Amino acid sequence: MSTLKMRIGENLRRHPYIRRSVVVGGGVVLGVFLLMIFILNRQEPTRHETVVTPTNVRIIEAKALPFSLEARGNGVARPAESWQAVANVAGRVVERHPDLESGAFLSAGSFLLGLDPSRYELAVTEARSELATLEAERSQLGTEEAHIERLLELERERLALAEGELTRLNNLAERGAVSRSQLDEQHRATLAQRQAVASLESSLSIFPSQLELLAARHARAETHLAQTQRDLEDTQFFAPYDLRLESVQVELHQFASVGQILFQADNINAAEVEAHIPVSMMRRLVGGLSPADPTVEATLRQGPTDFSAIVAEVEMVGMPGALWTGYVTGIASGLDPITRTVRVIVRVKEPYRDARPPERPPLQRGVYTRVRLLVRSPQALLVVPASAVHAGSVFLVNDNDLLERRSVEVAFEQADLAVIGAGLQVGERVVVDDLSWAVPGLPLATLRDEKLESWMARRANGGLP
Secondary structure, three states: OHHHHHHHHHHHHHOHHHHHHHHHHHHHHHHHHHHHHHHHOOOOOOOOOOOOOOEEEEEEEOEEEOOEEEEEEEEEEEEOOEEEEEOOOOEEEEEEOOOOOOOOEEOOOOEEEEEOOHHHHHHHHHHHHHHHHHHHHHHHHHHHHHHHHHHHHHHHHHHHHHHHHHHHHHHHHHHOOOOHHHHHHHHHHHHHHHHHHHHHHHHHHHHHHHHHHHHHHHHHHHHHHHHHHHHHHOOEEEOOOOEEEEEEOOOOOOEEOOOOEEEEEEEOOEEEEEEEEOHHHHHHHHHHHOOOOOOHHHHHHHOOOOOOOOEEEEEEOOOOOOEEEEEEEEEEEEEOOOOOOEEEEEEEEOOOOOOEOOOEOOOOOOOEEEEEEEEEOOOOEEEEEHHHOEOOEEEEEOOOOEEEEEEOEEEEEEOOEEEEEEOOOOOOEEEOOOOOOOOOOOEEEEEEOHHHHHHHHHHHHOOOO
């Protein structure tokens, strides 16, 4: 044995590769032995059921709500009526209201300014004298006509007697009872009487033309009197309505020529705003008035339209709380050439009421405003919060309380609400939380947000009763 070991050792020293093979072979045998031990002693793996926790989300129930279509725009306020006082007659300023200054408020009927009326008073007196003269001439002409009519009546009676006497003498002359000279004398007398009657009839026939000429002169004199009276009235200026003076260009004792601007004033009983509304918004608003043809062009083409259904609100920009309620009076012709917007005319009554400068200034000339127009939609609309729409889709909770993503068609957005045109049904549960990270099929635990639903109802109604 010792000799064998020695030989083996000697061979291993002489041949090192044999030594490495022995080591590798031993390692393989040991590995196989250990693997067999592990296989014989293996155990089945322990299995555990994984429980998925549902995600808590807030939801609302999709409803068709009464909806108020809204259009917004901006515009500059201006008086609904302005008065530029122009001198129709020339004259020196002899009277002037002590408060006739720029910015002053004056009530309707207040005397404002007076020009020298003396020359126009003389003209009125002259015109009245001319009328009195014509009245006297017409009276005299009437008297003369009546006198000639009476004379004509007498002369006709005398003519009848002369005609009778001539007839009698002709009968006697045929029997030789009167001389020829007597007959001729009566004949001459009868002709003279006929001439007298014809002369009176001729004189009487002239009276109608004379009366017509007198009537024409009388009408011309009345026109002259009316003109002079108007000129006299034009020497005084009274406030036609409650006004605020914009500017005054005339002073006391100054001579005012015809056509000169004396002062300018604004009516404080009403103001107007020409609001510039985008065409898309105006199209929706008009659709609430005329569902059959909801186009702005159709409204402009049809002419006057009843805008009484539109509620208008005017708010001063940069002044929260300075709000007025108005009404739409019409749409200006054509679009704005620069902004291509519809020009809607909104009128506000009593723009100076409740004015408390500087907290609440009046709605006066030049104020920049924001205008909001509202009209009730003919039918209820299906709406969801605009934040619940993600790239044209909404997240829903299906009947198994699992997350579902669905594409929807948004008709338009208004006041943080999205009006759904297609893809969503009434009664479906819409997720209002942001789940853009989630995948469809995610289990959900829902909580209905009734406060949000109430807010949506108020927002959709737009504040209308």
